[in-house]
Amino acid sequence: DVKVTQSSRYLVKRTGEKVFLECVQDMDHENMFWYRQDPGLGLRLIYFSYDVKMKEKGDIPEGYSVSREKKERFSLILESASTNQTSMYLCASSRGSPLHFGNGTRLTVT
Amino acid sequence: GENVEQHPSTLSVQEGDSAVIKCTYSDSASNYFPWYKQELGKRPQLIIDIRSNVGEKKDQRIAVTLNKTAKHFSLHITETQPEDSAVYFCAASKGNQAGTALIFGKGTTLSVSS
Numbered sequence: 001d002v003k004v005t006q007s008s009r010y011l012v013k014r015t016g017e018k019v020f021l022e023c024v025q026d027m028d029h030e031n032m033f034w035y036r037q038d039p040g041l042g043l044r045l046i047y048f049s050y051d052v053k054m055k056e057k058g059d060i061p062e063g064y065s066v067s068r069e070k071k072e073r074f075s076l077i078l079e080s081a082s083t084n085q086t087s088m089y090l091c092a093s094s095r096g097s098p099l100h101f102g103n104g105t106r107l108t109v110t
Numbered sequence: 111g112e113n114v115e116q117h118p119s120t121l122s123v124q125e126g127d128s129a130v131i132k133c134t135y136s137d138s139a140s141n142y143f144p145w146y147k148q149e150l151g152k153r154p155q156l157i158i159d160i161r162s163n164v165g166e167k168k169d170q171r172i173a174v175t176l177n178k179t180a181k182h183f184s185l186h187i188t189e190t191q192p193e194d195s196a197v198y199f200c201a202a203s204k205g206n207q208a209g210t211a212l213i214f215g216k217g218t219t220l221s222v223s224s
Contacts, residue, residue, distance in 0.1 A: 031211075
């Protein structure tokens, strides 16, 4: 069974802090994704990666960056956290289809 | 950019009734259309998917239909049960490459009352 692990379930950060959200998958998947989930807005794609050191912008990349130094790990970085980045962040991985999601990180920025 | 519209946003049915959720997509290159179910506090889980070379797919009480010409697809749940209560998301592939990202609809909250 595919396992996608997000390092934190809940995270509280202050405005202006640099925040790292970590995601690790154990199935040697090439593709990894970061989405944010907000009530009434569904899942919105932030960034994705098809291979190590490769990244593509999704629909809402502003204020975020990513890092993929190893195949199994995909990090989402909030360079300077703002209150409008308070959300549930979901990581996913795949080889082809379908996407397999992690349990999510609920980030609160105060 | 690519867009997926999903309706209705909420749906309430009696146990045993059928439920239908509809989605439309904008990217003509999309060729993969999955449906995810998310129970409260849990991760989204794939329940059924369909590719563009197929018009309909069924798995027990769940079926999905696809009309590529009209760019819309639908989820049909028959004989609904209380455990079907959840948020359902449709999605369309961003282009037609294998493993490409998915664009999701905004979700439908299905409530099944007994």
